[in-house]
Amino acid sequence: MKLLITGTTGRLGGVLVRHYTSRYDLLTPGRDRLDLSKPESMTTALRDMDFDLLINCAGITSPDVCEREPELAARINAEAPAVMATECQRRGARMIQISTDYVFDGETEDLLDETLITNPVNHYGRTKRDGETTVLRECPEALVARVSWLFGGSNGPSFPDQILNEVRQGKSLQAIGDKWSAPTSVHDIASWLELLWQKMPSVSGPLNLCNSGVATWQTYGQQVVDFAVELGLLAERLEVKGNRLDDFPSFIARRPRHTVMSNARLAELLGHPVRSWKEALREWLQSLCAGA
Ligand SMILES: NC(=O)c1ccc[n+]([C@@H]2O[C@H](COP(=O)([O-])OP(=O)(O)OC[C@H]3O[C@@H](n4cnc5c(N)ncnc54)[C@H](OP(=O)(O)O)[C@@H]3O)[C@@H](O)[C@H]2O)c1
Incomplete structure (x- = not known):
């Protein structure tokens, strides 16, 4: 394949x-x-692949x-995926478009499932929502995989890396305590x-792909510190203090507050509950200890 x-x-x-x-x-x-x-250049480029x-x-x-x-965001996040979807449909290829919890407005504390109407509050969310819509319009069998708060990998520091770096630099730890995902x-x-x-090539449309459990940046950061101490990555436990989303005037885009997605549909497809973010985080931190 x-x-x-x-x-x-x-x-x-x-x-x-x-x-x-x-x-x-x-x-x-x-x-x-x-x-x-440059979405207009992509059809020719894709046909050669x-x-x-x-x-x-x-x-x-x-x-x-x-x-x-x-305008640049709209081209990259919405128009370009539409070109890809058109080409996938033409040649009968499968398409998976990666999307985001930011397609939701974050106004409800309920878990967000795939049937909910999207209502983004910033341009990132709007362009990603438009990307979802155009991809499914051009290629109805496409899968739109919504993900949230990614960690792991080695292409640039993710939030856990940032927390560990701040501890090692002797900085005091602060993270937003009133935003959930x-x-x-x-x-x-x-x-x-x-x-x-x-195994499930016919699964299409929006599908939430997230680990189980809920966190704020503060509780997430504290869990990183606690696991890092337990695993010997850090010498001492420090407290991550909470601050408020509204205390970040440097944010240009408004952030949605509650964007915890339900992974019930994913669990049903997998045939078992989806493991918690804490279990996955501990395993990843452990792999850092092992130098994997
Ligand atoms: N990170 C998260 O926590 C998070 C949360 C929710 C959803 N998502 C979604 O997950 C997906 C992956 O996120 P990520 O964190 O892996 O992204 P990322 O680390 O920011 O990487 C973005 C990628 O897009 C490429 N790119 C940007 N502009 C491009 C252009 N004009 N032409 C070709 N490639 C271009 C970048 O290439 P260059 O290196 O050349 O710039 C880079 O490889 C995205 O769809 C994002 O919306 C991420």
């Missing part, structure tokens, strides 16, 4: 390559061969950059995606 994966210099795409490289033929074009900011499955991990992922550069392991996502396209 031939896979085309975009965004492989990023957190998720990089891990997908590591997971799949020994078992599949991979095409991993960077922006020099497939530039999502041989693939049966396209996983689109590329995008502008910073809400503040999307707010500052709305589900931290999710990119390694788990790699396994779920493979299972989905291998």
Whole structure:
């Protein structure tokens, strides 16, 4: 099977390559061969590539950059995925579009399932929502995989790396205590995606891919510190103090507050409960100890 994966210099795409490289033929074009900011150039570029499955991990992922550069964000996050979907539909290839919990407004404390109407509060969320809509319009059999608060991999520091670095630099620890989501392991996502396209090729539409459990940035950060102490990555336990989302005037884009997605549909497809973010986080931190 031939896979085309975009965004492989990023957190998720990089891990997908590591997971799949020994078992599949991979095409991993960077922006020099497939530039999502120029959707009009992409049809020709894609037609020259041989693939049966396209996983689109590329995008502008910073809400503040999307707010500052709305047209660029719309091209990369919405128009480019539509071109990919059109080409997948034309050649009968499968498409997986990676999306986000930020398609929701975060106004309800309930778990967010796939049937809920999206209502993004910032331009990042709007462009990702538009990407979902256009992909499913062009390629109705596509899978739209919504993920949240990614950790793991080695392409740039994720939140746990930042916390560990701050402790090592002797900084006091602070993180937002009134914004909730589900931290999710990119390694788990790699396994779920493979299972989905291998064993359940007819699963399509939006699907939440997140670990179980809820966190704020503060409780997430504290858990990182506690596991790191337990595993010998840090010498002493420090407290992560909570601050408020509203205390971040430097944020350009408004952030949704409660975006904990339900993974009930994923659990049903897997045939077992989805493991917690804490278990996945501990395992990943343990792999750092082992130098894996
Ligand atoms: N990170 C999270 O916590 C999170 C949460 C929810 C949803 N998601 C979604 O998950 C997906 C993957 O996120 P991530 O954290 O792995 O992203 P990331 O680390 O920010 O990486 C983004 C990738 O997109 C590529 N890209 C950007 N502009 C491009 C262009 N014009 N042409 C071609 N490639 C371009 C980047 O390539 P360059 O290296 O060339 O810039 C990079 O490989 C995204 O769809 C994101 O919306 C992420």
